[in-house]
Amino acid sequence: MKGFFRYLPPFSPDYSGAVSALFSAGGMVVLCDPGGCSGNVAGYDEPRFYGGGGVFYSAAIRELDTIFGRDDKLVKKIAAAAAPGGYSFIALVGTPAVSVIGTDLGAVARAVEKETGLPSFAVAATGMEDYSAGEQQAEAALTEKFLPETAEPSRGLTGVFGAIPLNAAGGDDLVSLMKRGRTVFFSEKGAADALRHIGRFERLVCLSPSGIRACELIRSRFGIPFEMAYPESPALEKAAAAAGDAEKILIIHQQAAANTLRRMIRKTSDADVAVGSFFLRLDAAAEEQDPAFSGEDELARAADGCDLVIADPMYRRALASSGARLAPLPHIALSGDLYR
Amino acid sequence: MTEPRFVTVSELADKPQGGGSRPLLGGCRLHYNGPGSTGFGVKRTAMLLPESAMLMVSPMGCGRSGSVVAEKFGFADRMFYLNLDDRSVASGAYLERIPEAVKTIAGLGTFKAVLICMTCIDALTGTDLEGIGRSAARAAGIRVATTFMDPIVRDGRFGPMVQVRQAIAGCFEGGEPQPGAVNVLGTFAPVPAQSELAQVLRGAGIDSVRTAAGCRTFGELEQMGRSRCNLVIHHQAAACGEDLEKRLGMPFIRLLTAFGPEQIAADYARLGAFLGAQLRTDRYAESARRALERFSADFSGKRIAVGEAVCGSPFDIAAALVSAGIRVPFVFRDMVLPSDGAAIRRLRALAPDTPVYSGVDPGTFTASRSLPQADMALGLDAGYFLKNAVSVAWPFEETHFGFDALVSLLALLRRGFEAPETHRAQMRGSYLTV
Numbered sequence A: 001m002k003g004f005f006r007y008l009p010p011f012s013p014d015y016s017g018a019v020s021a022l023f024s025a026g027g028m029v030v031l032c033d034p035g036g037c038s039g040n041v042a043g044y045d046e047p048r049f050y051g052g053g054g055v056f057y058s059a060a061i062r063e064l065d066t067i068f069g070r071d072d073k074l075v076k077k078i079a080a081a082a083a084p085g086g087y088s089f090i091a092l093v094g095t096p097a098v099s100v101i102g103t104d105l106g107a108v109a110r111a112v113e114k115e116t117g118l119p120s121f122a123v124a125a126t127g128m129e130d131y132s133a134g135e136q137q138a139e140a141a142l143t144e145k146f147l148p149e150t151a152e153p154s155r156g157l158t159g160v161f162g163a164i165p166l167n168a169a170g171g172d173d174l175v176s177l178m179k180r181g182r183t184v185f186f187s188e189k190g191a192a193d194a195l196r197h198i199g200r201f202e203r204l205v206c207l208s209p210s211g212i213r214a215c216e217l218i219r220s221r222f223g224i225p226f227e228m229a230y231p232e233s234p235a236l237e238k239a240a241a242a243a244g245d246a247e248k249i250l251i252i253h254q255q256a257a258a259n260t261l262r263r264m265i266r267k268t269s270d271a272d273v274a275v276g277s278f279f280l281r282l283d284a285a286a287e288e289q290d291p292a293f294s295g296e297d298e299l300a301r302a303a304d305g306c307d308l309v310i311a312d313p314m315y316r317r318a319l320a321s322s323g324a325r326l327a328p329l330p331h332i333a334l335s336g337d338l339y340r
Numbered sequence B: 001m002t003e004p005r006f007v008t009v010s011e012l013a014d015k016p017q018g019g020g021s022r023p024l025l026g027g028c029r030l031h032y033n034g035p036g037s038t039g040f041g042v043k044r045t046a047m048l049l050p051e052s053a054m055l056m057v058s059p060m061g062c063g064r065s066g067s068v069v070a071e072k073f074g075f076a077d078r079m080f081y082l083n084l085d086d087r088s089v090a091s092g093a094y095l096e097r098i099p100e101a102v103k104t105i106a107g108l109g110t111f112k113a114v115l116i117c118m119t120c121i122d123a124l125t126g127t128d129l130e131g132i133g134r135s136a137a138r139a140a141g142i143r144v145a146t147t148f149m150d151p152i153v154r155d156g157r158f159g160p161m162v163q164v165r166q167a168i169a170g171c172f173e174g175g176e177p178q179p180g181a182v183n184v185l186g187t188f189a190p191v192p193a194q195s196e197l198a199q200v201l202r203g204a205g206i207d208s209v210r211t212a213a214g215c216r217t218f219g220e221l222e223q224m225g226r227s228r229c230n231l232v233i234h235h236q237a238a239a240c241g242e243d244l245e246k247r248l249g250m251p252f253i254r255l256l257t258a259f260g261p262e263q264i265a266a267d268y269a270r271l272g273a274f275l276g277a278q279l280r281t282d283r284y285a286e287s288a289r290r291a292l293e294r295f296s297a298d299f300s301g302k303r304i305a306v307g308e309a310v311c312g313s314p315f316d317i318a319a320a321l322v323s324a325g326i327r328v329p330f331v332f333r334d335m336v337l338p339s340d341g342a343a344i345r346r347l348r349a350l351a352p353d354t355p356v357y358s359g360v361d362p363g364t365f366t367a368s369r370s371l372p373q374a375d376m377a378l379g380l381d382a383g384y385f386l387k388n389a390v391s392v393a394w395p396f397e398e399t400h401f402g403f404d405a406l407v408s409l410l411a412l413l414r415r416g417f418e419a420p421e422t423h424r425a426q427m428r429g430s431y432l433t434v
Helices: A013-022 A034-043 A063-068 A072-081 A095-102 A105-116 A131-146 A175-179 A189-196 A211-221 A234-241 A255-266 A296-303 A313-322 B009-012 B042-046 B060-073 B086-091 B093-107 B122-126 B129-140 B160-169 B195-200 B220-226 B235-247 B261-275 B283-297 B316-323 B338-352 B361-368 B381-384 B403-419 B423-428
Strands: A026-033 A055-058 A090-093 A120-123 A157-161 A184-185 A201-206 A226-228 A246-250 A272-276 A310-311 A327-328 B006-007 B054-060 B079-084 B115-121 B143-149 B179-185 B208-210 B229-233 B253-254 B304-306 B355-357 B376-378 B390-391
Touching: A013 A026, A013 A090, A013 A131, A013 B060, A026 A034, A026 A072, A026 B079, A034 A055, A034 B060, A055 A131, A055 A296, A063 A211, A063 A327, A072 A090, A090 A105, A090 A131, A095 A201, A095 B122, A105 A120, A120 A131, A120 B179, A131 A189, A131 B009, A157 A211, A175 A184, A184 A211, A201 A211, A211 A226, A234 A255, A246 A255, A246 A296, A246 B042, A255 A272, A272 A296, A310 A313, A313 A327, A327 B376, B009 B054, B009 B355, B042 B054, B042 B060, B042 B115, B042 B143, B042 B160, B054 B060, B054 B122, B054 B143, B060 B079, B079 B403, B086 B093, B093 B115, B093 B129, B115 B129, B143 B160, B160 B235, B195 B208, B195 B403, B208 B220, B220 B381, B235 B253, B253 B261, B261 B283, B261 B403, B304 B316, B316 B338, B316 B403, B376 B381, B376 B403, B381 B390, B381 B423, B390 B403, B390 B423
Parallel strands: A026 A055, A026 A090, A090 A120, A157 A184, A157 A201, A201 A226, A246 A272, A246 A310, A310 A327, B054 B079, B054 B115, B115 B143, B179 B208, B179 B229, B229 B253, B304 B376, B376 B390
Antiparallel strands: B006 B355
């Protein structure tokens, strides 16, 4: 039955991906929710929230706000919270509640910009897609907002999209792993300025398929090349070691991390390795045997005949019928911080 | 902003409360839902319904929290999800799939009931949840309960936590009344036979103290409808008491968990009158008096901030602590409840200048370093902001009532002083995983 899940839990939603992409980027992020959605982000999807430097608020939407469409009140709330200053942007992120009543978040963002004088933009997440879609929208919106008309000459920087916990395999710290020389992260403080001076960048890297839209936008305007890549990390090394003498392996994670793991496994094994994902994927980076999942049946079919599945432990119940051994490769989008 | 905004207890006591809850600092502001804002959520509460499954009919995001909690607390096999997408929301097609989903769950043969939970989406589009429940029950041949998890109404009288409790109480079945049994509504845990409340009631001829959490089978839960009466010990369960009075004719009494010895004694007196029995509570009162004395002797002068992530009124807890010689540098309360009124007045009499902050106000977050310092912070919300204080998490899984509530509170605080745990470690032991 379409949309019915018996074994698999809901993944981190699009608004979590959007908040995560912007959380540490130096702005103020406002999730336009009643409070429950922000609880998901804070409690399960964004480990940096605990003690981190990001500023992330709930709009605390209430029933009467939805009935009367009190967008002016929302603008006032945001302006009051932004008053202490120090934010390089204000981002409004959508949720099911504002989506179903058809709030024009883009218009609200323009009103916020007018009221506060701070660059503001909206990410029209709905809570109905997974984190990768929200991350993609947020990175593209941030990029669109700050890209200049013209660019300065290249100075050899590398720009990275997607260095967020939701894209990480296991306990990987993507910022530490990617910090090499002149690297700038579009998910960290200073992102707005970095994008304003995009001409300083020689190449771009996105750590998951979500970053491709923003990268393509930059490439189309400024010709800066990009690639999707994930580093050979400690978490992937551990997972690769679990491959042993397995002959047919299924890896389930976000595509960039899973592809790197496949490459690592193939260094020492002749196993037939497929990469599957419920999240956004780049067809050009997929191999013929790689499945894309939208439901539990497809997942079970893909695992059938495998002797090893490398995936988050929360896939365990959905994979039980396959009889395959499960090697853990935690993913916050499934299990939060439970297994990292 | 350099100082977080606050209202003193004295100022708060002077404000008219009206019939409902009211925001401490006015409603027009964003919320900072900090990592310590913990509590028993809708999904964990729903799991109190024995031998049941829960079907979340919602966008992916709304089912998310339940999934991690379910994995952590071992009820993942009772959770089912019907995820909505844009198109099905626009067409309403998902509504037709609900009976089929319930039928699939019923077909597993494991469950006696299915609790359908819908969210803000359906609350806003005016879905006839009860009608859907009826048609699902007809199609699947299984008992179906329904509830909304719609935080857009969380500040109202029928917030999500009230509604899920109503859904559970809605499964009680009437019948021949059993005079030796009473229900306690508003707990997340059974009332143990050796507890103070159970023993006090036993002295009044009541040998069965029932709670939803204490029911092992759905049949036992249905039997709760035959108990003599309902004791409502949490404000979120008051609506259940009213529902059951109306539907099954069960009388109820509101006895919200209190922490001041005089208030507790007064509550027992009211309970005795309600039951028509003389309740013997002297030895418990004496035990609490001694515990309070010992605590006061050992910790008088210490500073304990009282957060909102507790079970009971933080004002009531603060008043009890102040009367024991403890200094309470501040209290957190964002929505002031009608049931806080008496405790606010008691605290005003003892410490009128106590500042009350909203733990979710953006100013509290941005200027948290300016909060008054404390030796201990009770409640993980306060503990998150007070980095130098011992953090003490509220044990939501336990039920305490009467003098035992006070004794248990003091023991909890004593353990905190004697064997402190980090806030982060307690967060991991709590409902949130990050």
